Amino acid sequence: MTYTLGVDIGTFESKGVLVDGAGAIVAQATAPHEMIVPRPGWAEHRADEDWWGDFVSITRELLAGSGIDPSDIACVATSAIGPCMLPVDEEGRPLMNGVLYGVDTRASAEIEDLTDSIGARVILDRCGNALTSQSVGPKILWLARNRPEIFAKTAKVLNSTSYLNFRLTGDYTIDHYTAANFSPLYDVTRCDWTDALADFLPLDRLPRLLWSTEIAGHVTEAAAAETGLAPGTPVTAGTIDAAAEAVSVGVRAPGDMMMMYGSTVFIIEVTADRVTDPRLWYAPWLYPGSHASMAGLATSGTLTHWFRDRFARELPRSEAFPALAAEAAESPPGANGLLMLPYFSGERTPIHDPQAKGAFFGLNLTHSRGDMYRALIEGIAHGTAHVFDTYREAGAAPSRVLAVGGGVKNATWLQATSDIGGVPQVVCDKTVGASYGDAFLAACAVGRAEPDDIDRWNPVARDIAPETHDIYARHHPLFLRLYEQTKDIASELGE
Structure with missing residues (x-):
């Protein structure tokens, strides 16, 4: 029997599950954390303590509680709150707290400025979205304008899931679903990064694009030592928590x-x-x-x-x-x-x-x-x-x-x-949530499940x-x- 591991980092709590090949949950774990609100309209998490720290503690608890040999875990998938903005330096170290999704409204002026300079219709046609507090692009521009000393040190701008995958694999990756929220830096017509609409961030500072069930990398020796996972375990590109939650219910x-x-x-x-x-x-x-x-x-x-x-x-x-x-x-x-x-x-x-x-x-x-x-x-x-x-x-x-x-x-x-x-x-x-969807996506990524199998893994129980x-x-x-x-x-x- 082999298993898949799914871990999701939420706004106030992180959850993880170990799932067997039939979709049965063999172990669950949770870890609470706080949303930091430094001032009205701001919302933050600490990348090392709240994101990576939760992943490590949950994974160790799942392994210890289940007694499963780490080498029997076929694949790992993560999801996390998003879209977020986290600048990191050349070594991948966070330069500030992660700025959260649309509940953080600090970049209102940048939304207006970018919309005026690029054009609302152009943004909607090329990016698929109007610029809003959900968009990461304006928050990056906010960083450049308001924290220039941090922006000057920024080697990559990551999302929450990207940071987890970096800590696990050493590679900078992001899934297309998450990347589409980086407007105006993502072109939905080409499914690729673009600098045609804005020039405030060189595109080499963004992660490599993948689909959610593609393998982003493998657990490094350093990550294995921290988490208890087996070195070389495949890790998927992952996605935002809401998408994984949608997968979890079919x-x-x-x-x-x-x-x-x-x-x-x-x-x-x-x-x-x-x-x-x-x-x-x-x-x-x-x-x-x-x-x-x-x-x-x-x-x-x-x-x-x-x-x-x-x-x-x-x-x-x-x-x-x-x-x-x-x-x-x-x-x-x-x-x-x-x-x-x-x-x-x-x-x-x-x-x-x-x-x-x-x-x-x-x-x-x-x-x-x-x-x-x-x-x-x-x-x-x-x-x-x-x-x-x-x-x-x-x-x-x-x-x-x-x-x-x-x-x-x-x-x-x-x-x-x-x-x-x-x-x-x-x-x-x-109704476990995104972590269960992560475990299912991990199974799909390594050929141990097909998308339609979710109906067997998680059938409908009641109607409202x-x-x-x-x-x-x-x-x-x-x-x-x-x-x-x-x-x-x-x-x-x-x-």
Whole structure:
């Protein structure tokens, strides 16, 4: 029997699994870490401690707990939060904390400047995406402008997964799906880096491009000594965590959509053709000739953590979320007349507004903590429904929505998403997440599985049908109006 190892680095927690050839999980491990917020609008991780440190501790725990001989691991695959920006020196040493994905909005001025200088239409046509806080290119320009001493020492600009693979193999690689988020430095028409649109970074400072199931390299002696893995073990190119999570529940055919309930809501739909809409993101999917259309909220599960830490301090952490969920379930749909805008870190799709602000609207002296928590959950669901509306308008309505992530344990959140968005969802048997998708991609990379085998590895377990509530039909347009009618105030507050 041989095994594959998958490790995923998330926003607040990393997870790893060892999986056998039939898809059974033989060992799991987790490691928590924090998201660093040095100032409003910034979000960071420490590359060595949070990314590589978690990988090492998880891998050692999996090997020790399972008793599996490291030489029986056929392949390793990693995923991590992304797209991120990490400058490293000639030796591959991080020069600063990793700047995180779209929740980090520090490069707003650079987004505007690049869009003005290159042209919004040119960027959309060549890169498949409008420049937003999700784009790595503007963050690299921010680095050049604001930290010139670091930029001068930068030999490579990596993503989180790229850094893990460098530590494992000694090679600088990145998968195409992740690279597409480096706009305007990646040309989706050629699936290659480009300096035709911007000249602020020499292309030799970017990693080598691969598809996700290509082998990026092999575990070095130094990495083996740290992790306990066998030297020479193949390592795939990997991908962003959301893509691996989509793989884990069977997203592979056009019309399949993943709804990831995590620290952010992230959505991936595989499409037959390229979807070009400035409100959504585009990337080549994990295999040559395939396409993906993406969307994501800026704060989702992060908001539940925020609410717990501020309004449920009297409860033990292990009991807080179940207690809050029970209180929210006691509040009726519509949260007794409360609306909540979930824009606590600005917003990504579809409004792409880094100045958007969070708000509870409609509060009165009768409202309870349960009402507020339900309004928070429904606010995230309204934001998600806004994304579903956008897919429909772009001609890419999904044919199947597969739910995954820690939030699927929250029945109120799951049901509200179906009810407000008007979409049925399915939940698969295993909701382990991206690390399970990594293990499956590793098996595919070495010929021990085919893409269609995921249905056997992780079959559908249950369905969530949308229920009709008149209050949601009335509240959703009000949610959209509340943002439109307050965005000028929010922008001025941010000045």
